Amino acid sequence: MPRRALGRSGIEVTALGLGGAAIAGLYRPVDEDSAAATVEAAWDVGIRYFDTAPHYGLGVSERRLGAVLRTKSRSQYVISTKVGRLLEPYDAEGSDTGSATGSDLANGFAVPATHRRVWDFSADGVRRSLEESLTRLGLDRIDLALIHDPDDHGEQAFHEAYPALERLRSEGMVGAIGAGMNQTAMLTRFLIDTDVDAVLCAGRYTLLEQPALAELLPAAANRGKSVIIGGVLNSGILAHPVPGATYNYSAAPGELLERALRMREVTEAYGVPLRAAALHFPFGHPAVASVLTGARSAAEVRDAATLLNAPVPADAWDRLRKEALLPRHVPVPEAR
Template sequence: MSAHHSAPPVRRLGSTDVAVTAVGLGCAPLGGLFAPVDPAVATATVDAAWDGGIRHFDTAPHYGAGLSEQRVGAALAPRGRDGYALSTKLGRVLVDHEGQWDLWAEPNGKRAEFDFSYRGAFASYHSSLERLGLGRIDIGLIHDADDHRKEAVEGTYRALAELRASGEVGAVGIGMNSTDAAAEIIEATELDVALIAGRYTLLDQSALDRLYPLCLDRGVSVIAAGVFNSGILADPKPGATFNYAAADPRMVAKAQAVAGICDRHGVPLRAAALQFTAAHPAVASILVGARNPSEVDDALAMYAHPIPGALWHDLKAAGLLAEEAPVP
């Protein structure tokens, strides 16, 4: 393990037996998101996470049309199966496709299509097992059902609930961006976990209004992704991306104001971003995406970086953080 940090603590999801580390590795970049990733670098990235104490790995068929699952499965193959938690997602099936597709830089002969049907869920599950080289999945998540809530509840969720009952999936949840859509599905189902991207960050605390209180009330553990809002909280310069689109000037100005207060306290913006999101009592784990070992090491160092309480006080005093937001 690297010298600059200790292993992240372990937390249980909902009322299940599935445990995740408080920092998990988001493996979308390993599917060639925006730029190709050498398979050897993908393996080294998973190894760096393991060496840093990370024991939760999150992937999906959508990520590189199966490439991320293949690479994560290959990298984890030498590890004891009971030593980590693996999450993947259902709600898309892969179909044949020539050439590059969507945001994925490595043509794989496939692309993903939405399918929230009951049968589609089982097809997705078994295909994922094959690509991962595994016999079971710890965490099964309904993926991007923001605009397909009814089908997802009647189809994908029903299949996942059966897989959970049979012990083939340890915990069942959603992986989404919209807080209202996520809340609707949580109210209609019995979920263990909600993976929510970009809705509880230094720039966007919309999950405070309805979603996080609902999760606490129903015993649904949150895995928080997108803690940098896709880039702006890692480097708040003009032209930065906010939730995968160009950030508007007001958002850049807000990020720069947050960064200025961090600078005054000698704290990297990335450290404040990670630790703020992790501090909410609904959050069991934060996911950090990484495409190489140095990005993993940086995330773990930022997660462990000392932050004075005065920094959070100053952010609230400047009106940059919701007054009711819990802080570390």
């Protein structure tokens, strides 16, 4: 599988990466064996980039990824995790804000609510977060550390979390640094105002919508930085555009569903599943280093790898443009 450099960090990620939220029970349970099989399947198809976070299943994602990756050669893969949320355990009796025996489904994960999340973008919080992540992963280092969802904590993220990551990078505790968000404005600021190596942009550069093309991607390209694209299926609508499909983790608006259905008609006319076009699409921009698949099973991983290995005909992109389903100025991958 092709590899691309993360900015000037010297770290290379595979074009397809495995996002670790789904194997931590995103929206519905995933058992330990299925999660392990998913990670093993990712390895088997050539994926060597794995992304996780303490937020994903209250540490479950990190533990499950680490359990498999510890059996692999450490020099062969790249792992990213995130800072900004510390995990504080509930006591055995629970508390007025939660319970050690309840469910975390209100936060999106079908796992026991053993901990509560505490926002912390302080320098001490960043170091503590990474140390705890290393413990859960059982690994010796983090390749890429990302400031996670600092939307409402911007000043602390820029003035405390970012300088802390810069120090940890210089100390060698992490190899590369950046930020991961579902919006483009603050990520663009990170690219312009700091010395991050890469940013992870979720859901804002997809076949369905491209706000990242206005400022974020040009800023990355102009400064020699990299962008990792998550949420490439817009949380489901570009995988299965059917009534009840999700967009941005909620029910998709009718007009977006209709647009996705029209896109599917076009791509399938060229023998290309819509989800395949969605996986390929971000690579039309040179700043994109990797696309994450949020697979929750071995079959889904194998499917994503197969689809990414099959090129999308140039005529399919042209037809999407002619049908006004894709703006003409938006770059698309070159046919191989």
